[in-house]
Amino acid sequence: xxxxxxxxxxxxxxxxxxxxxxQAPLLPILHAIQSRLGYxxxxxxxxxxxxxxxxxxxxxxxxxxxxxxxxxxxxRHQLKVCRAEACQAVGGRAVWSAAASAAxxxxxxxxxxxxCLGNCACAPSxxxxxxxIGRVTPDRVSNIVTGANQTRAPS
Ligand code: FES
Numbered sequence: 001x002x003x004x005x006x007x008x009x010x011x012x013x014x015x016x017x018x019x020x021x022x023q024a025p026l027l028p029i030l031h032a033i034q035s036r037l038g039y040x041x042x043x044x045x046x047x048x049x050x051x052x053x054x055x056x057x058x059x060x061x062x063x064x065x066x067x068x069x070x071x072x073x074x075x076r077h078q079l080k081v082c083r084a085e086a087c088q089a090v091g092g093r094a095v096w097s098a099a100a101s102a103a104x105x106x107x108x109x110x111x112x113x114x115x116c117l118g119n120c121a122c123a124p125s126x127x128x129x130x131x132x133i134g135r136v137t138p139d140r141v142s143n144i145v146t147g148a149n150q151t152r153a154p155s
Contacts, residue, residue: 005043011036012044016051026052026062030069039070075110077148079103080127081141083113086120091137095124098138102145109145 015032019025029048033040040063049059063069081099083092096113103111119125122134126141128148136144 005041008037008041009043009047012041012047013051016048020051026054026059027066030063030066034069038074039072042071075103076108077110077129077151079109079111079129079145079148080114080117081111082115082117082119082123082125082127084116084120086116087124090123092124094138095126095136095141099126099141099145102142107145107149109148111145 012033015036016025016029019029019032022028026048029051030040030044033044033048045056045059045063048054049056052059063071079099081092081096083096087095099111103109114127117125117127117132119132119134124136125132125134126136126144127133128144133144
């Protein structure tokens with residue numbers, strides 16, 4: 001574990017060094033960290049603050065303001081559930097609840113609300129690891145989460 005955090009710390013330092021000369025480098029640095037590590041670990045706050053000569057609170061504030069930044073390592077699978085109007089009108093709320101409930105049990109599936117997957121004609125819609133699935137029901141989404149839990153992440 002210590003070795004992992006040392007490796008991450010070195011990667012974060014490299015990323016900071018690569019971006020330090022940019023104008024307004026904070027967001028590019030945070031995006032690069034997430035791109036490299038899959039998330040922005042807590043150790044990044046101090047490293048980035050030191051590199052940019054800013055406070056930890058300033059870095060934390062930006063990091064937590066943008067919901068796109070993930071602060072925990074990602075699950076093995078990413079499930080996006082549409083919560084926009086067309087899906088909500090045909091049962092999307094129940095699909096969301098079923099997905100969140102199924103994923104809550106250590107499933108290795110991260111569930112994220114999104115607002116239109118461009119599949120409104122087949123609502124309610126979800127997307128698992130980039131694969132869009134339409135006309136889902138609460139039972140079907142529960143089965144999809146359970147099934148994903150039993151498979152490896154796509155490479
Ligand atoms: S509103 Fe759900 S896919 Fe468009």
